[in-house]
Amino acid sequence: MLLYINVYSIMRGNRTFTMIKPTAVKKGHIGPILAIINDAGFKIIAMKLLRLSKEQAQQFYAIHKERPFYADLCTFMSSGPIVAAIIEKDDAVNAYRELIGATNPANAKEGTIRKLFATSLQENAVHGSDSDENAVIEGNFFFSDIEKF
Numbered sequence: 271m272l273l274y275i276n277v278y279s280i281m282r283g284n285r286t287f288t289m290i291k292p293t294a295v296k297k298g299h300i301g302p303i304l305a306i307i308n309d310a311g312f313k314i315i316a317m318k319l320l321r322l323s324k325e326q327a328q329q330f331y332a333i334h335k336e337r338p339f340y341a342d343l344c345t346f347m348s349s350g351p352i353v354a355a356i357i358e359k360d361d362a363v364n365a366y367r368e369l370i371g372a373t374n375p376a377n378a379k380e381g382t383i384r385k386l387f388a389t390s391l392q393e394n395a396v397h398g399s400d401s402d403e404n405a406v407i408e409g410n411f412f413f414s415d416i417e418k419f
């Protein structure tokens with residue numbers, strides 16, 4: 271059974287990782303965002319509500335540490351609770367990036383999650399992994415094998 275879980279959890283291509291960011295949580299958008307994710311055909315594999323410490327946010331976004339917005343982003347992402355989740359669908363990374371829209375909500379298509387719920391480029395409602403590899407790394411940052419279903 272343990273072997274089965276481990277093999278399954280490293281399968282790639284059909285899972286991505288998302289966070290509902292602090293402003294969207296504070297504004298009461300967890301339910302509407304999860305409804306959009308559900309209606310788009312994603313299955314929830316893992317989910318939790320938690321608050322990142324500054325250090326944890328810095329670790330999660332370490333790839334951006336040379337960018338000018340890194341400090342502000344880490345302060346923002348540790349400013350309140352977030353929802354972290356692993357979600358599953360065919361071609362999950364691309365399908366979810368399509369559903370959330372462009373990083374800058376000003377450029378996001380009508381009907382996308384960021385167009386509907388973002389309040390700024392930084393406070394853009396949700397995170398979505400940008401590759402299968404990062405989806406695995408990011409999911410494992412938040413969830414152990416026994417928290418994935």
Ligand code: GDP
Pocket residue numbers: 339342343372373391392393394396397398400
């Ligand atoms: P994503 O993959 O669409 O989330 O975009 P990136 O990986 O490029 O950036 C990570 C996160 O940093 C974004 O989702 C935004 O919250 C934030 N961000 C990106 N670019 C900027 C910027 O130019 N200014 C600020 N303040 N935040 C940014």
